[in-house]
Amino acid sequence: MRRPFSLLCAGLTLFVSVCSGGGQAWAQREVIQHQPYVDLRKYYLGFRLGMHAPDLRITNRGYMTPEGTSLWADTPSxxxxFSVGVIGGVVxxxxxxxxxxxxxxxGETEVDYTDGRSRVASHSVKMHSVTLPLELKxxxxxxxxxxxxxSAGIYAGSFLGGRRGDxxxxxALDYGAMLGFGCDLYFRLFKLSPxxxxxxxxSNALDAKRTDLRDDHRIYYTHAIERAASRMVLLSFSFE
Structure with missing residues (x-):
């Protein structure tokens, strides 16, 4: 995923600095463990907040409009x-x-269309969603x-906010796989997990059956895309 490179680097930097700094401190002196028995519980609850970067992985058809214009779609940036959720876990x-x-x-993303030489159109796609991830940590x-x-797991989700005429x-439905890494930070009163x-x-998340655009030339922009799969980079902070 080339475009969220800065976000990915920021997350990696945060993770490495926190864990390496904590590991050095632990190695230099004996640390009093906070909540030493918290990981022995069978069940737990928590919540998480985060920032994410949504995107669409687009496969083009090589479509040409009746006017002779080629359309190629991409998400340039x-x-x-914003993300917010709850956590239910079992050990x-x-x-x-x-x-x-x-x-x-x-969140939302921009889809740009070019004719192979210059941009001819740009359209915003709302990517508000509710997801239900199930992961092993x-x-x-x-x-x-x-x-x-x-961590690794799967998720099912539903996109929200799409309107007739977009x-x-x-x-409405989407599903996929996910992979993550982070660290648990133990404090006196809670556990924080970046x-x-x-x-x-x-799945192919694009709704191609657009009867509402049947007589609208904007249907060309839908016809130009063969497949659009969702993807996301999420930096979250969980509190338990």
């Missing part, structure tokens, strides 16, 4: 969005958790008050 075995995380994402050995982890509209997650949609 990312626009940051399967020590260091391995199963988590369900209903989340609301508010594996935690490494705890170092003082820090524990790195990785040039590009997404289907996490960077990459999500890849596996």
């Amino acid at each position: 990312y626009q940051p969005g 399967l075995v020590p260091s391995l958790e199963l988590r369900l995380m209903p989340t609301l994402h508010l 594996w935690g490494a050995m705890r170092l003082g008050n820090i524990r790195p982890f990785i 040039v590009l509209r997404l289907k 996490q960077l997650t990459l999500s890849y949609g596996l």
Whole structure:
């Protein structure tokens, strides 16, 4: 994912600096562990806040309009969005958790069209969605008050906010896979978990059955796209 490179680097920098700084502090002196028994619980609840960068992975048809104009679609940049959700987890075995995380994402992306030489049109696509991720979280050995982890899972979701007459509209249902990493930071009263997650949609999210645009020349912009799969980079902070 080339365009959210700055966001990805920021997340990596945050993760590495926090974990390496904590690891050095732990190595230099003995640290009093906060909440030493919190990971022994069977069930837990929490919530998370975050920023995300939504996108569409577009496959073009090589479409040419009746006027002879070729249309090629792409998403040239990312626009940051906001995410909020809740977490319900169950500890399967020590260091391995199963988590369900209903989340609301508010965001949009721009789709630009070119004729092969210059831009001919640009349209905004609302990507507000409610997702239901189910992931496995594996935690490494705890170092003082820090524990790195990785996660992987699947999600189902529903896009919101599409209106009749929009040039590009997404289907109601979507699903995909996700991969993440982060670290648990243990404080006296709560546990904070920064996490960077990459999500890849596996379905064609574009709504191509646009009877509302049947007599509108803007239907060309839908015809130009064969497939559009969602994807997202999410930097979240979970509180448990």
